[in-house]
Amino acid sequence: QKEVEQNSGPLSVPEGAIASLNCTYSDRGSQSFFWYRQYSGKSPELIMFIYSNGDKEDGRFTAQLNKASQYVSLLIRDSQPSDSATYLCAVRGIYNQGGKLIFGQGTELSVKP
Amino acid sequence: DGGITQSPKYLFRKEGQNVTLSCEQNLNHDAMYWYRQDPGQGLRLIYYSQIVNDFQKGDIAEGYSVSREKKESFPLTVTSAQKNPTAFYLCATRGGPGNEQFFGPGTRLTVL
Numbered sequence: 654q655k656e657v658e659q660n661s662g663p664l665s666v667p668e669g670a671i672a673s674l675n676c677t678y679s680d681r682g683s684q685s686f687f688w689y690r691q692y693s694g695k696s697p698e699l700i701m702f703i704y705s706n707g708d709k710e711d712g713r714f715t716a717q718l719n720k721a722s723q724y725v726s727l728l729i730r731d732s733q734p735s736d737s738a739t740y741l742c743a744v745r746g747i748y749n750q751g752g753k754l755i756f757g758q759g760t761e762l763s764v765k766p
Numbered sequence: 767d768g769g770i771t772q773s774p775k776y777l778f779r780k781e782g783q784n785v786t787l788s789c790e791q792n793l794n795h796d797a798m799y800w801y802r803q804d805p806g807q808g809l810r811l812i813y814y815s816q817i818v819n820d821f822q823k824g825d826i827a828e829g830y831s832v833s834r835e836k837k838e839s840f841p842l843t844v845t846s847a848q849k850n851p852t853a854f855y856l857c858a859t860r861g862g863p864g865n866e867q868f869f870g871p872g873t874r875l876t877v878l
Contacts, residue, residue, distance in 0.1 A: 661806070687866060696856055696872045697809070702864040741808060745865075751816050752797055752860050753824070754867055756808035 656680060657744050659757035667765050672729040674760050676742030679723070685745040686718055686725045687754065692738045700727070700740075732764045769793065770870035772857050777875045779844070779851065787842045787873045789857030797860035798840040799867065802826065802853045809856065815840055844875065852877045 657678050666672045674688075685704055689697035703709045703716040703725065715728040725744075729736055739761045743754040770791045779785045789798065797816045801809040811824030815834040829848025834840055844851045854874050858867040 657808075685864065687864070689869075696869040699866050699868065702866050704864075743809075743867075751814045751822055752865055752867075753799075753811055753814065754809075756810075758806070758808040 655757075656755045657742055657757040659740075659742050659760045661758055662761040663763050664760055665763045665765060666732050668732060668734060670732050670764075672732045672736065672762055672764070674727040674729070674740050674742075674762065676725045676727075676744075676757055677723055678725070678742075678744045678755075680744065680746040680755075681720075681723060682747035683720075683723075683744045684747050686716070687743040687745075688714075688716060688727045689741040689743060690736075690738045691741055691759065697741055729762075732762075734764045734766050737762060737764050770857060770859060770868060772855075772870040772873050774873060775871065777873055779875060779877050781877060782846045784843055784845050785875065787844065787855055787857075787875070789840045789842065789870055790838055791840075791857075791859050791870075792838060793859055793861060793868070794837070795859035795861040795868075796837065798834070799858040799860070800824070800830075800832065800840070800842045801856045801858065803856060804853050812842065812855075851875055 687702045688700040691697040717726045739759040742757040773788045799814045800812040813832040815821035831843045857870040
């Protein structure tokens with residue numbers, strides 16, 4: 654079992670819809686969770702991070718964390734074609750020395766006009 | 767202009783050559799990281815450094831070497847011992863309220 658798993662996609666949604674991106678992790682002691690967006694040929698850019706169970710909202714983005722189920726998700730409301738990218742989930746475990754992050758393989762999102 | 771710079775953007779290497787990738791930051795972050803990304807895959811950690819003059823191996827350190835002589839700089843050398851060096855190399859620093867990692871623009875290395 655991979656430490657951090659994401660569906661590779663592609664996930665296709667129409668413009669204006671809600672895109673839901675999911676991530677599961679294996680280390681029950683994980684404490685910090687990050688979502689990055691990566692456009693083709695570019696480096697990842699941080700969207701948001703979450704530490705506590707529940708929802709965290711930032712503009713059109715909402716991160717949801719359920720530690721009991723070892724599940725973190727990212728919702729993108731009112732999806733735009735410019736949101737088309739690969740979304741990387743990253744997890745920092747309690748024993749991850751040096752602040753290391755474990756990354757999932759990413760989910761490709763395509764927003765159709 | 768604050769941030770992380772990596773150079774060169776593209777690099778071509780002949781088999782058997784060592785090459786050095788540059789990473790410089792002016793964010794005043796202590797921790798720096800090198801990742802490798804292959805097509806369709808997530809990021810894999812090569813080396814990291816939490817402080818000047820100290821660094822640790824990541825998950826795929828074989829065939830790579832680093833140095834950390836200055837806080838601002840963390841160069842990565844890809845040696846001839848690295849069997850499959852063609853990849854996208856990303857440098858990152860750690861800081862901010864969430865101890866999040868920030869990435870440089872990357873170097874795309876191709877072995878001819």
